Amino acid sequence: MAGSSERMLRLLSLLQTHRYWTGPELADRLDVSERTLRRDVDRLRGLGYPVDATRGAAGGYQLQAGASLPPLLVADDEAVAIAVGLQASAGTGTSALDDATVRALSKIVQVMPPRLRRRVKALQDYTDRGPMYGGPAIDAVLLSVLAQTCRDDERLEIVYRRADGEGGRRTVEPHRLVSRGRRWYLVAYDLGRGDWRTFRVDRMSEPRATGTRFRQRELPAPDAATFVSEKIAALRPTIDVAFTVHAPPAQVKQAVRRWGTVEAAGDGRSRVTMTVDTFDWVVFVLAAVGAPYEQAEPPELIEHLRRTGGLLAGV
Secondary structure (H helix, E strand, O other), X not given: OOOHHHHHHHHHHHHOOOOOEEHHHHHXXXXXXXXXXXXXXXXXXHOOOOEEEEXXXXXXXXXXXXOXXXXXXXXXXXXXXXXXXXXXXXXXXXXXXXXXXXXXXXXXXXXXXXXXXXXXXXXXXXXXXXXXXXXXXXXXXXXXXHHHHHHHOEEEEEEEEOOOOOEEEEEXXXXXXXXEOOEEEEEEEEOOOOEEEEEEHHHEEEEEEEEEEOOXXXXXXXXXXXXXXXXXXXXXXOEEEEEEEOOXXXXXXXXXXXXXXXXXXXXXXXXXXXXXXXXXXXXXXXXXXXXXXXXXXXXXXXXXXXXXXXXXXXX
């Protein structure tokens, strides 16, 4: 007969399939008497697991949804699947969900044995499909270390590769992770440069929590998300564009959203003005609206639209 703790975990694993188990079935699976089974079920209830029981000859047990989420028991394959799924969904653009995703990923990876971490990394490498599927793939272990050091106000060492390919080790005081444009950024105070910096997470490697705690400095921005947005905007050259679309403003606004201004141009048309860092944004808007355009400015935009149209048409 298994020990009490081992038996309880086995019972919980069976009940979390959410199928209905008769008392004799469960007792037989656990190699215990039905009396012992009842005591084990009562212990699970005391831990917050809502186990329903039905009396009688056909009586049995089933785990139901409760008012709060009790601790979950997952197998190795399930833990790996959860970690890979969370990593893939991180950075979807919904900041509240992104934060929750990283916190959940951090908790799971932190308790994973090395053999499972290696499986997560192997699956990430195998399933990485590039920016079209959500930007560069991020190592779940890396994201977990960053989240933990932000949470614990712990200095961090990283190897960082700049846009020009130059790399080196940095020691930073991490402040917060921010998701922007399907990328993750770490906002941190760079001790070597004596200033605040944003670091693209996909350019980081070899993270090491130093164990040294620090007091958070005052960020020179209202919040971390604003700081990242301002830094990105300062680095990107921008272009003012304008074009007329043969579609009503209400329809065009659904595609442009907050990225530009839409005004009625008469005859069911709309005049759109935008400030972009690439003409591809205009291509995306026109494709989303699905209507002809005219009066596009500047001339380089017209050439880009013609070239893209020919490429898509196979000309």
